[in-house]
Amino acid sequence: MGDPGGTHGIGDADDTGHTARGHAGGTGGSDDPDGPSESRAHATPGTSGHRSFAERYPAHIPLPPTVAHPAPPRPSFRPMTIRTARDAVATSAGYLRWLGFRDVVQPEERSASGVDLRAPGLVAQVDPSTRPAALRAVECLWLNGLSNAAVSVFFSLAGYTPEARSRADELGIPLFVLDLTGTPQPVNTPADELITTGA
DSSP: OOOTOOOOOTTTTTTTTTTTOOOSSOOTTTTTOOOHHHHHHTTTTTTTTOOOOOHHHHHOOOHHHHHHSSOOOOOOOOOOOOOSSHHHHHHHHHHHHHHHHHSOBBSSOTTTTTOOEEEEEEEEEEEEEHHHHHHHHHHHHHHHHHHTTEEEEEEEESOBOOHHHHHHHHOOOOOEEEEESSOOEEEEEHHHHHHHHHH
8 A cells, every 4th residue: 555645664765766864863874974972982092182181281391402411511711820921822822722712823923913823713812911902903803814714812911992892893803801810801792602602
């Protein structure tokens, strides 16, 4: 006997040959966008959205190698008491080696440019006089370093004139003052930077 209402039964094929879906109360199929709740509960651990707070935010984050293992600091500089001009030059040479410059030597004869110490990539002048180093001395040292593609460093026993310090700051020349105990002291920003970075 035919269906008096003309409707298809559950699971019957319609006119197009497709099977009608079950009613809303039936079990969800693969067409359910959210999927079965049981499947969601057993999602693969560690996937996005299912990690625990401890997994997402570990208590310990290792530092980068350069931070976790910093380079060892330089040993303390050993000063030498300055009594003569030769002591001033020797102290300056030792300080440059402490900064990391290698093969620091003093030319046998002091050149007209006033350069007292040389090393690969370095020219340095040491002024052991009792008068502050002047502007011209700083500019001559800078020109000498420029012509040799070298770093210029100035050491002075009596300090520097204001004009010399200002020009050294403009040219980026490290200035140091030698005290009688033999410990060079930085007097401008380029000198501080040289101490921090080394050669």
